Amino acid sequence: DVKVTQSSRYLVKRTGEKVFLECVQDMDHENMFWYRQDPGLGLRLIYFSYDVKMKEKGDIPEGYSVSREKKERFSLILESASTNQTSMYLCASRRRQVINQPQHFGDGTRLSIL
Amino acid sequence: KNQVEQSPQSLIILEGKNCTLQCNYTVSPFSNLRWYKQDTGRGPVSLTIMTFSENTKSNGRYTATLDADTKQSSLHITASQLSDSASYICVVRVGGSTLGRLYFGRGTQLTVWP
Numbered sequence: 001d002v003k004v005t006q007s008s009r010y011l012v013k014r015t016g017e018k019v020f021l022e023c024v025q026d027m028d029h030e031n032m033f034w035y036r037q038d039p040g041l042g043l044r045l046i047y048f049s050y051d052v053k054m055k056e057k058g059d060i061p062e063g064y065s066v067s068r069e070k071k072e073r074f075s076l077i078l079e080s081a082s083t084n085q086t087s088m089y090l091c092a093s094r095r096r097q098v099i100n101q102p103q104h105f106g107d108g109t110r111l112s113i114l
Numbered sequence: 115k116n117q118v119e120q121s122p123q124s125l126i127i128l129e130g131k132n133c134t135l136q137c138n139y140t141v142s143p144f145s146n147l148r149w150y151k152q153d154t155g156r157g158p159v160s161l162t163i164m165t166f167s168e169n170t171k172s173n174g175r176y177t178a179t180l181d182a183d184t185k186q187s188s189l190h191i192t193a194s195q196l197s198d199s200a201s202y203i204c205v206v207r208v209g210g211s212t213l214g215r216l217y218f219g220r221g222t223q224l225t226v227w228p
Contacts, residue, residue: 004157042203042220043158090157099207099214100146100165105157 004106006091012112019078021109023091030096032074033103034066036087049074050096081113116141118206120219128227131194135222137187137204145207145214149178149189152201199226
């Protein structure tokens with residue numbers, strides 16, 4: 001079974017802090033994704049990566065950056081955390097060359113910015 | 115504009131009863147449609163995928179249908195169990211590229227009462 005592991009289930013940080021969310025997958029997937037999930041809004045794509053050191057902006061990249069130094073690890077960075085970034089963050093991975101493969105999700109990090 | 119709309123927003127049923135969740139989409143060109151189940155505090159897990167040529171597909175007590183002409187899909191749950199309580203998310207993939215983007219519905223929150 002594919003396992004996508006997010007380093008923290010719950011995280012509380014203060015406004016202005018630099019925040020790192022870590023995600024590791026164990027299936028050698030090329031594609032990795034970061035989403036945020038808010039009540040009533042569903043999942044929204046922040047950034048994705050289709051290879052090491054490659055990154056592409058999603059629908060809501062403002063205030064975020066990412067890092068993919070190794071194939072199995074994809075980090076989301078909040079440069080200067082703000083209260084409107086309080087949310088559930090979900091990481092996902094997927095094999096690139098197979099169209100009907102699903103994205104496999106981690107269990108999320110619930111981030112609160114005070 | 116590419117969109118995915120789900121109904122109802124929430125649903126409460128008694129254990130043992132059947133229910134049907136709806137998904138309407140305007141995504142074009144269409145590649146596939148996937149239903150995910152998301153338990154509280156967990157990441158989404160794929161239930162089933164529908165491609166253009168498929169009308170019906172079953173996965174245990176879950177049966178998905180697709181009408182590509184009317185751009186509608188449904189997820190029917192038979193003989194519901196308490197463990198079916200979750201959010202069900204409809205996701206549509208654009209085009210045939212391995213990088214085809216996903217459009218997420220906002221989900222239907224199903225609660226099964228004993």
